[in-house]
Amino acid sequence: MKPRTVSADELAGLVAGWETSAAVYAPVKVKDWTEFRRVSSLAEADLTQVNTKLSARGLLFPQCETMFRFETSRPDKAEEADQPEAQVILGVRPCDAAGIAVLDKFFAGQGETDTFYRRRREKTTLVGLACSAPADTCFCAAVGGLPAGTRGLDLLLTDLGGRYLAEPLTDNGEAAVKDLPEAAAADLAKKKEIADKAAVAMGQRIDTARLKQLLDSADSHPVWEDLSLACVNCGACTFVCPTCHCFDITDETSKGKGARLRVWDTCQFCLYSQHASGHNPRKTAASRFRNRAMDKFKYTVDMIGEVSCVGCGRCVRECPASIDIRETVETLMTVLPEK
Amino acid sequence: MSRQDQLRKRAKELLANKEVVMVLGYRAGKRPGTATPVFVTRPEDVDTLIFDDRCGPNLAAYLPRVKHRGKIAIVAKGCDSRSIVSLLKEKQVDRGQLMILGVGCEGVKEDGRLSDSCTTCAHPNPVICDEMIGEKVAEREPAPDLLAEFEKLSPDQRWQALMDDVSRCIRCYACRQVCPNCYCPTCFVDANSPQWVGKTTAGSDNMMFHLMRAMHMAGRCVECGSCSRGCPMGIDLMKFNRKVAHIVRERFGAVAGLKPDEPPALAAFDPNDKQEFIR
Numbered sequence: 001m002k003p004r005t006v007s008a009d010e011l012a013g014l015v016a017g018w019e020t021s022a023a024v025y026a027p028v029k030v031k032d033w034t035e036f037r038r039v040s041s042l043a044e045a046d047l048t049q050v051n052t053k054l055s056a057r058g059l060l061f062p063q064c065e066t067m068f069r070f071e072t073s074r075p076d077k078a079e080e081a082d083q084p085e086a087q088v089i090l091g092v093r094p095c096d097a098a099g100i101a102v103l104d105k106f107f108a109g110q111g112e113t114d115t116f117y118r119r120r121r122e123k124t125t126l127v128g129l130a131c132s133a134p135a136d137t138c139f140c141a142a143v144g145g146l147p148a149g150t151r152g153l154d155l156l157l158t159d160l161g162g163r164y165l166a167e168p169l170t171d172n173g174e175a176a177v178k179d180l181p182e183a184a185a186a187d188l189a190k191k192k193e194i195a196d197k198a199a200v201a202m203g204q205r206i207d208t209a210r211l212k213q214l215l216d217s218a219d220s221h222p223v224w225e226d227l228s229l230a231c232v233n234c235g236a237c238t239f240v241c242p243t244c245h246c247f248d249i250t251d252e253t254s255k256g257k258g259a260r261l262r263v264w265d266t267c268q269f270c271l272y273s274q275h276a277s278g279h280n281p282r283k284t285a286a287s288r289f290r291n292r293a294m295d296k297f298k299y300t301v302d303m304i305g306e307v308s309c310v311g312c313g314r315c316v317r318e319c320p321a322s323i324d325i326r327e328t329v330e331t332l333m334t335v336l337p338e339k
Numbered sequence: 340m341s342r343q344d345q346l347r348k349r350a351k352e353l354l355a356n357k358e359v360v361m362v363l364g365y366r367a368g369k370r371p372g373t374a375t376p377v378f379v380t381r382p383e384d385v386d387t388l389i390f391d392d393r394c395g396p397n398l399a400a401y402l403p404r405v406k407h408r409g410k411i412a413i414v415a416k417g418c419d420s421r422s423i424v425s426l427l428k429e430k431q432v433d434r435g436q437l438m439i440l441g442v443g444c445e446g447v448k449e450d451g452r453l454s455d456s457c458t459t460c461a462h463p464n465p466v467i468c469d470e471m472i473g474e475k476v477a478e479r480e481p482a483p484d485l486l487a488e489f490e491k492l493s494p495d496q497r498w499q500a501l502m503d504d505v506s507r508c509i510r511c512y513a514c515r516q517v518c519p520n521c522y523c524p525t526c527f528v529d530a531n532s533p534q535w536v537g538k539t540t541a542g543s544d545n546m547m548f549h550l551m552r553a554m555h556m557a558g559r560c561v562e563c564g565s566c567s568r569g570c571p572m573g574i575d576l577m578k579f580n581r582k583v584a585h586i587v588r589e590r591f592g593a594v595a596g597l598k599p600d601e602p603p604a605l606a607a608f609d610p611n612d613k614q615e616f617i618r
Contacts, residue, residue: 031573032450053572054509063509064539136370230376232400232516236571239509250538263538266511271529285404320513320569321396322368322375 001168004180005187008162012042014176015090022086022125025059027052036089047091047159050135051312055096055242056089057103060120063239067116067260072253081259086123094149094156095140095312097128099242101152105304106245116262125172128153132194134201137313139326141202145311148195158191165191206329208297208307214336215298219290223335227328228289230321235266237315237325238292243300243308246272267291293328342442342473343389346414349440349472350385353412359438360409363401365394372450376401390414390472395447395454397565399423399519402432410436414472416444418456418563420465421596422519425559428603431522441468443476449568456564456577458482466597486581501579505545507572510538514566514576515552520559527551553579558587558604561596 006014018024019040026045027034034049036056066081092100100121107117130148131138140147150156155173157164165187168174218224238244248265251258265272268289273282282288300308309325316324340348350362366377366387374393378401379385398413399422405411415423420441426432443464446457459482464475492500512528515521528536528548536551537544562584566576587593593604602609612618 033573064541226378229378229401229405232513232569234513234516234569235509235511236513236569239511240571248538250534252537252539261539263540264509269512269529271531316370318513318571320517320565320571322370322373324369324375327369 001174003183003188004166004168004177005160005183006157006164006166006177006180008042008164010180011157011164015039015042015045018088018125018176022088022123024088024090025056026090039090045091047129050131050133050138051093051095051314051317054240055099055312055314056092056126057096057099057242057245059087059089060100060124061103061107061117061245061247063264065116065262067249067262069257069259072256072258078260084120084123086125087120088125088127090127091129092126092153093131093312094128094147094151094153095138095145095310096242097126097152098140098145098149098310099152099312100126102243102300102304102306102308102310103245104152105306109304125176126153126155127173127176128156130156130158130191130195131198132159134198135313135317137316138311139202139206139313140311141199142204142206142326143208143307143309143311144205146195147198147202148191158194160187160190160194202311203326206326207333208301211297211329211333212301212307213339214332215294217339218294218332218336221336223332224290225286227293227331228286230323231285231289232321233268233270233285233288234320235268236318236320237323238266238268239264240314240318242310242312242314243296248272267295293325293332296325297329343391346390346440346442346472347385347388349470350379350388350412351382353438354379354385355382358410359412361405362388362412362414362440363398363405364388364414364440365390365396365398367393372448378405388414390442392445392448395449395565395568396517397422397519397563399426400517400521400565402426402437402519403522406432406436410438412438412440414440414442415465415468416442416447417460417462417464417466418444418561419519420467421462421561422563424467424596424599425561425603426519426522427599428601429559429606434599437469439465439468439470441465441471442473443471445476446479447568454564454568455485455575456562456567459485459562462597467599486578486585489578502542502546504574504578505549506540506542507574508540508545508549509572510540510545510548511571513569513571514574517565517569518556519563519565520556527555549576549579553583556580557583558591558593558606559595560584 025036026039028037029046033053034046035053068078070078107114150169154170156167166177246265247262249262274280296309297307353359362379365374368375397419399419446453461481536547560580587604591604
């Protein structure tokens, strides 16, 4: 699959083409930030800002999703929820695409496959956009990603100034750009320069292997209590996270008709771990704070073989108490004893 | 001596003399322009303490979570001190277990811009404190009513504007969690047998949550703006709270968080109440 170049007009043409057979989502300017919204043309998109308010996760795993509908008078019958339509997500940053690759492992990896996630994922094309100027909250390169990383994507665009380098990564991506001119060696060199410069801005690489080892025996360390004091126990960090994937299931009924819904849930809420008996194994704020750090850097390593922090920095940007997971990790690496 | 040095010196004395078990203040966040709450318990750690326009979070919200530890010294701006007054009125904290270190506040900034709530602040200095750290700041001329434009809209337009705002809510409850008034062990929105408020992010469920929260703020909200600043989705939650505070001011002549011995506007019984239905 050969890298191509795409002018802004050609990209607008691609969007128009996708739009005829799929819903196209792209970052759209809202107040001081961007959010993924459905667009009908490239002109509506804003590809200049680094990270959207929420990650693209909600387009594959919506915050609130109907699983099936029912009538209370007919408990034996259930009506299937609407099938998702094909979608192209344009302007996905490499950290978010890596986040989707992590979600793929949770929802469609070994063993059980999550129908609701899978059927959206199968109809999704991810068109990435490499980062040239990371934000002060970005740290993808510190957790194994890259500002021009390709993981999870069908196609990666790099802004070369008014035109883009387009690198197809899957048959889907190749089909989208196969008729465009091949990139010259100078284009590839320019892209490399942009990508290398962006990676340098990310700070020190976190030794995630060592962190995992330290966390393996850190369950009852007093550092969790200290670290958690500033945490207000809201769910912002988990809801803006591209890899958090917990949900709750609830029924909404009205006048005999109802729907079973799944809605995002978070380990940061006390109710999340509350048992029907009233017992709650994670009653304290410290234990919930610990769970999030453990989940990102230990539990998921045990489960899917990799950390589930992709360094998008949204939790850093949105924490109402300005808690910074990079600092949390630094503290853990300093304070936790080697085995 | 700078205000920050005074703060550190005093904190060190209080901890070294065991007058308090903890100094609740701010330290610089890792990200430039941010500050995060810090809980200093050892005299040698006081040098992390700062106070400037980064120090937005209302520290009174942390008091119910640390009060069991013993006597706490707390750094309090005007709004934090008013929240402490509210907590005292509602008997959530014991005055004798608090050492209030007052600081005059020139307003807190978000991404370099003065926070909306700070533009209308009429109490930049603490309304209650044991000692001032640094000088009081000059009282500012509060900005014109931030609701004025909104209130010019028709009821339909107002509803639509609020609906547009709350439809972006992701129900993370950051607004509730940063609020000093929200200390209930079980919030109405978490009550699930029966479930009072739907868990979805449909406009109606979100609006129900925000309206009910606003009702619970009546006569209690000191308009610190922590909820709006804390909202990850940039929703101006203070629109609700400001309106409620205005109504309480008009109908009850009460302003929250000013006088510890004044009964709470909506939670006091008076046999001589002017409203017949409640007597």
